[in-house]
Amino acid sequence: MAAVVPGADGERSPRWTRRQRRRLHGAAGTAPPGVPGDGRGARRPDREQRRNRRSAAFDLLAVVAALALVGLGLANLYLIGETGLAARQGAIAAAGLLALAVCWRFRVRYLAVLGWVAFGAAVLFLVGVLTVGLSANGATRWFAIGPLTFQPSELAKLGLLLALAAALGSARPPGQRFVLAVLLAVPPIALTLAQPDLSTTMLLVVLAGAMLLIGRVPARFLLPVAAAAAISAPLLISLLRPYQVERLGTFLVGAHESPTGSGWALRQAHIALGSGGLFGRTDDPMRGLRAEYLPERDTDLALASLVGQWGLVAGAAVVLAAIVLVWRLALASRTSRTPHGALVAGGLAVLFGVEVVVSVGANLGLLPLAGVPFPLLSNGGTALVVHLAAVGVVLGVRRDGARRRLWAPSRRRNPRPRLVRATAVALSLLLVAFGFYGWRLQRTQGEALAAVGDEQMTRCVRLPAVRGAITDRHDQPLAVNAADVGAGVDRVSVVPALLAARPADVDRLADLTGRPRADVHAEIEAAEPTTLSLPVAEVPRGVAEAVTAAGIPGVLVVAEPRRAYPQGALLGPVLGFVGVATPEDEERWPGLPRAEVVGRSGLEQQYDAVLRGVNGQQCLFVDPTGVPVALGQRRDPVPGADLRLSIDLGLQRQLDTSLAAAVRAQPRPAGKIGAAVAMDPRSGQVLAIASTPSFDNNVYGPPVDAAALQAAGDAPGSPMLEHVTQAVAPPGSTFKLVVAAANQAHGVWAPDRVVPTGADFSYGGHVFGNWKPMGPMDLVQSLAISNDVYFYKLAVALGAERLIDTARALGVGERTGIDLPAESAGYLGTPESVEAKGGAWYGGSTVILGIGQGELQVTPLQNARWTAAVSTGTLVTPRLGMAVGTEGATYTALPPSAATPVPFAAALGPVREGMRATVTGGTATGLSGLPAPVGAKTGTAQDGGLRDDEYDNWMTAAAPVDAPEIVMTAMVQGPGTGANSAKVVVADGLRHYLEQQPDVVATGPVQAP
Known part of the structure; x- marks a missing residue:
């Protein structure tokens, strides 16, 4: 006979023994008194049994999902080189699986006892850890038990879950259930906050709120609590540790890619997630080193670590297993025989899902890095055992509900937790969205993030x-x-x-x-x-x-x-x-x-x-x-x-030797300079460029010869300057070639017009002397003998504007464009420029410009350039660089600069005749004995930087005069007579060139640019 026990409706109901229940399941369609039957005979128990078997088999899916997460967590530890940690975690996982199995077999009627024991132990341990616990990073959260550590706040999650389920699942009135639940939640939350462990505290708060919500506490109790929480939330910022404030600030301002501070972890997580590919980089020999750059790779960022090692497929497997587990826990709340068991299942589903969402979101940078590990995946012994045990409890609840469905209370007496499935749906959708974001991150930024990862460890x-x-x-x-x-x-x-x-x-x-x-x-x-x-x-x-x-x-x-x-x-x-x-x-x-x-x-x-x-x-x-x-x-x-x-070393030595000798021959050589240049007037190639005094580049070392360098810098004559392109001086009578060209360009005087000259020229109340008295002369004769008065008068006839325009057309007053830095542009004054600097252009300014003095300063290279332009009719750009190449390879010619035709080139014949006459019977007869006919022009200019008996002595020449191949210009400072004359420098240089011309111009093979 069955025992009789009080029923829920006050009547006496039979309590069936185990043997009687077994007989019931084997009966042919009858039910004991007090047990409702379906009136369908033997088929009903068979269907129930099959459904129960299917339900039990389906529970294995939750176990498989949990084991998958544990296994992937162990794989992550192994892949990042933490083999010892992986072995330890594996042993703890075995203990956790044992706890899962034990809790699975746990009877629901003893669940309350288990809950109060877990809750009491958690509170006791939380109190104890504050006094004798281990501290790290400013927090006291652990007990040390030999080589193992124990974190009571993890046990508090399970204890609070079971205690709240017992309180909210009781038959007490709603107000009592609410007050009891709040009173139970306060101690573990407060003690965890005191450690401080803000992340676990927030999870406990979420758990308590979720249990109140799904436990069907009326809204009139929940709304005031929600309002109070919203008002006090800003005050919680004062409880944050500095590193937590930094994490929150980093998230809010979007500085996820910061290379330092709290943004470092997010940056490394993005690198791991974005560069892992679909199947990871397990064949990368630097895989272990890459893993070292990811902080918290075994705990908070374990998911990012796993994706970096095994790719997006492994990450998808983790998320899928988490979703499966959340749903199995949520569905268990629908099958429990009692409100207590249903609330345990629903609460754990919400807690587990929130932990997963927060962890995944933090790994992706979509949520603040709150220090929430991924449940079952992240390293942590206490959390692993507690979570597995909790899963076992919920699966035990489901198993109990499946095996005892016939005795389950009615829906009215056993209301299901509310919003559990809706919450599971929301959490699942969030995880799917997060997964899509991770895939998109990898697709759009994967290569860039991989490059960043390579760069940071290189x-x-x-x-x-x-x-x-x-x-x-x-x-x-x-x-x-x-x-x-x-x-x-x-x-x-x-x-x-x-x-x-x-x-x-x-x-x-x-x-x-x-x-x-x-x-x-x-x-x-x-x-x-x-x-x-x-x-x-x-x-x-x-x-x-x-x-x-x-x-x-x-x-x-x-x-x-x-x-x-x-x-x-x-x-x-x-x-x-x-x-x-x-x-x-x-x-x-x-x-x-x-x-x-x-x-x-x-x-x-x-x-x-x-x-x-x-x-x-x-x-x-x-x-x-x-x-x-x-x-x-x-x-x-x-x-x-x-x-x-383009330089010929032989011609260079010749010019340098002659120039140095000319300067040394001066009565007072100290501080005097000399410069000489030889150039091909057709191409602009510079064949030689000599400057005296000079310096030896080897003093710059390394190591630098400081004494020699100081001596060169202090030496008179500025040896550090390149005098051909950087020193300027008035050109004297060599400028008469420009004045004569201006006459031909503008046709002021016929070149054969004979002009009276004499010993001087009076203009504007001033007398301008000739270098010696001379008779009437035409243009050619005046060039040959360098008749100053003729050019005084010609300059006046031309006027400043036409004279200056012609000078500019021949490159006077501008850089030549030679491939040397710091070239001087010289100076060609104009009425406007003189007035701009506070002076005045007088009529006498034009007169003395006619003989190359006054508002005029040129470099020796500019002088050589206009000599070449007058001799050939084209204005070239001087060049030193001729070709580039490597040893054993054919050189490539550097692109030459285009020559500019002189607009009045056709009218320059008389000027060239004057240059030739200068050599045959004028002031440069010293060049008449050379192997080829030469045209030249001499010049002597007063220089304010020299003594009254010293001058800038110029010589510029072109040879052969009928088809020039070389232009040579020299300037030597001093009295300018005898062996110290610039004429000797040019004469020696032209003789060397003309006698050895084939050898001078020869060069190695080059190919077109």
Whole structure:
């Protein structure tokens, strides 16, 4: 017989024994008294049994989902190299699965007991942890039990869940249930906040709120609590720790990509998520190093770590398993026999789903990084065991409801928790949306994020490119690398972190470089671990090659950027020098590496982009602290191209020797300068360019010869200047070629018109003297004998405007465009420019301009240029660079500048006749004995910087006069007589050229640009 117990309606109901219930399930369609039947005979129990079996089998899906999360978490620990941690977590997972199995078999009628025990233990432990717990990062949250740690706040989640379910699932009136639930929630929340553990506190608050909501507490109780929470929420900011405020601020301002501070974790999470691809990068040898850059990769950012290791597919599997588990927990709340069990299932579904959403959102940067680990996936023993045990409890509730469906109370007496399925739907949709965002992040930014990840763990050591040589047109060296002439060394450097653990390799290196082993060991050990390149020796090229051949990992051999100038001072200011880049250089060439060696003046500066080449690099992989751990990619440097100049070294030496002799022959040579240039008037190629005094570029080293450099800077005559292009002086009578050309251009006087001259010329109350009394002369005669009065009168007849216009057409008063930096433009005054600087242009200003003085300053190169224009009818741009190439390869010609036809070239015949007459019977008869007919013009100009008996002595000439191949111009300061005359410099230079013309102009093969 069945025992009789009080029923819910006050009547006595039978209590069936286990044997009677077994008999009931085997009966043929009858039900015991008091148990409703369906009147369908034996088929009803069979269907119930099949449904129960299906339900039990379906519960295995939740277990599989939980095991999948645990397994993927262990895989993540293994993949990031935490094998010991993975083994520990695996052992804890086994204990958690045992707890799941035990709780699965737990009877629902004992659930209240379990809840109060868990709740009481949690509160007790929370009190204890505040007094004897372990502290880290300013929080006291753990107990230490031997090698294990225990976090009571995780147990508080389960204890509060079970306690609230017991209180809200009771038959008490709503008000009592509400008050009891609030009183139960306060202790664990307050104690957790006191640790402080804000993330767990917020989860406990969410859990309590969710339990009140799904526990069908009337709105009249919930609304005041919600309003109070909304009002007090801003006050909670004062409870935040500084790092939590920084995290929140980082999220709110969107600084997810910040390389420092709280944005670092989000930046690394994005890199891992975006660069993992679909199936991860498990074949990447640097996979472990990449993982080191992701902070909290085993806890808060475990999902990002897993995606970075195994790809988006693994991340999708995690999210799918979480959604399955949330739904199985939510559905369990629909099948429970009791309100208590239903609330346990529904509450855990909400708690688990919120934890997953917060964790996934934080990994993606869509939510603040709140310190909420991914349940079951993230490392953490207490959380793992508690979550598995909680899952076991809920599955036990479901199992109990499935096995005892026939005795379940009616829907009215067992109302289901509200909004559980709606919440599960919302959480699932959020997770799907988050997954889509992660896929889109990977698709749109994956490559960029992968590049950022590579860049942050890579440091590169610059391998300087060998600078190209500068040669004359016959490939004779003018500027070379010191090692090429046996004067340079190579630098041997090491990566200390890579060699410190290999003493045998250090010994080999010391032996190869000839240094004591102990010294090399001491230097490496004393270096900072983050040092990328530590110089240990400077060795000759042969030793450097032996070190390179040894192939010792972590040893770098680079060429020292030392320059040598074999010709000494012969072309000092023209070639210039190299040195470490200045701020001005960095502005000129943006993107220069730090301490890059560049051309600082002269041709070294002008053609730096060609000569410098492209630096190489040896990259190193470094850990997040900056310590090198492995060699990366090496890119060998590309040597700079060689620059072939149009200069002929033989003609250069001839001009330099003659010019230096002319200056030394002055009665007072100190401070006097000389300049000479030889140019092809057809192409602008400069065949020689001499400057006296000069300096030896080798003083710039490295190392710099400071004493010699100071002496050169202080020496009279400004040896650091290139006088052909940077020194200016009045051109004197050589400017008469320009005045004569102006007459031909404007047709003021016929060239055969004979003009009375004499000893002087009076104009505007001033008397302008001739250099000697002369009779009537025409244009050709006046050029030949340099008749000043003729050109005084011609200048007046022309007027300042026409004279100045012609001068500009011949390049006077502007830079020639030669490929040298810091060229002077000279000065050609005009009435307007003189007035602008506070002066006045008088009639006498035009008169003296007619003989190349007054408002006029030119460089020797400008003088040579107008001489070439008058001789050929075209205005050329002087050039020194002729071709570029590399050793053993055909050179490529540099594109020449187009020559500009002189508008009045057809009328310049009489001017050329005057130049020829200057040599045959005028002031330059010293050039008459040369191998070819020469046209020339002499000039002597007063210079305010010289003594009264000293002048700027000029000579400019073209040969052969009927088809000029060379123009040569020289200027020497001094009395200008005898051996110190500029005429001698030009005469010697033209003789050398004309006698050796085939050898001078010859050059190596070049191809068209």
